[in-house]
Amino acid sequence: MKLTLIGNGTMAQSLAKGLVANHEVEIIGRNINKLKEVQKTIPQISIKELDDVEDITGKNILFCVKPYVLQTVSARLSGKANILFSILAGTTLDSLKKHIEAKYYVRTMPNVAASVLKSMTTLTGDEEVKNEALEIFTSIGQTLWLESEKQLDIATAVAGSGPAFLALIAEGLTDGAVRAGLPRDLSSKLVQGLFTGTSTLLETQHPALIKDSVMSPGGTTAVGYGVLEKNGVRNAMMDTIEQTYNKAQELGKK
Template sequence: MARIDAKTAGPQLGFIGAGNMARSLVSGLIKNGWQAVQLSLSDPEPTQREAVETVLGVNAYADNNEVAGRADILVLAVKPQILATVARALASTVQRKKPLVISIVAGVRIEDIDQWLGGGLPIVRVMPNTAALIGSGASGMYANNNVNAAMRNQAESILRAVGVTVWLESEDLLDVVTALSGSGPAYFFLVMEALERAAIESGLQPKQARLLTIETAFGAAKMALEGHEEPAQLRRRVTSPGGTTEQAVKVLEDGGIRRLFKNAVQAAIDRAREIADMFGKKP
């Protein structure tokens, strides 16, 4: 594919890494009015670069510094175990350009990223989730003191291209976001899996059980999202005294469902902090 001329009045946004999350962000940005000439990605894998250029019509490069050298906003989207190496190799380029840096790398703290990139940079750390792949993501965001109001708006507008965002007062709270929305889709999939299996074992055909489970989950989420009542009130509204729902909910409550979720979220928080310690503070 021929290189696209990057003459544009808008900011240049570069992605280091061209995996699913990076490509989803690029797709969302284009749908939200960004021009392809404003966007570029780098990735060592030829197949990833080909997918970017063929499907999205955006320039892709093998050299990370090629992207970093033109970026006003630089998104780090690589695996956490290689971020230290990648960032150090970008440090001299990034220090010359001084872009806003957005990290969507799971579990790596801003302090470590800033150190690897040479220090003194405006950095926003983001914890997105897999639903961003379909434009329904939920992302927690935290900015260091070098990020001004305009930069915060830029970072938020980028992540809002694939879903909703919330700003956090403390970086430590990103571990809670990781445990809630980052890992959360798996919790709901597990509940759906269990409901489907229970329905099949009670006599429904597998296709019937799956369709009804998925549509029930979708409908409940839609009611919670579009309504003005908290989930507890919605639950009470569908739990008639002496009815079937009341009996089912009682079994779940007696089985300790609230305690199980609390313990599950805490386990994910603990693991997120362990991972941050594992990948951070590398010499």
């Protein structure tokens, strides 16, 4: 299937890197010089500068611009797309329908791990193209079709923004090991292995069971866990998801 990505930012590039293995990928952007730089990184793609009037008739579009430029970019699109896939956080299906004409609409939220085929992608929209949508995004990782846009906005806070939150935790663990006296290169390798192993455990075990299996009475893990609870890490994570979700809804109202 040919996929046309409109936008050439970080997320669009991550998607393209993963999708080119199984699909014909075209990227359309507003700056031809930036597009040429992207093509150097991903030579399998084709590139095109966005025309003043860009015909999208019959195309399968992945709309990868920032939510605040929806109106500006969509004003330059003409014709009726086949499927419009939108990764715009908080931007509702109704809003998309007002700005861009397509036969079918799907909201989706991949994450930057798409570039290494490990995205956790959530989707919702027209059921008629559910199978096609899942097939496309399964090529870049795991997929989850959700029942509503509300669920997608919550999922955006977890899987879409989540890599940044986990990266902060990874950085903190690494810095902690360095502060305790371990060289940074060794600290980084330890944290990388930690995340890989724990991710595999989470596929079959509840987080609480993993925690209980590690935490011995009066042991080192129990002491460290107490520090995390004392500093409100659990509550901070819960507040983070809630406020990120609220921001997604706020974007949808603009």
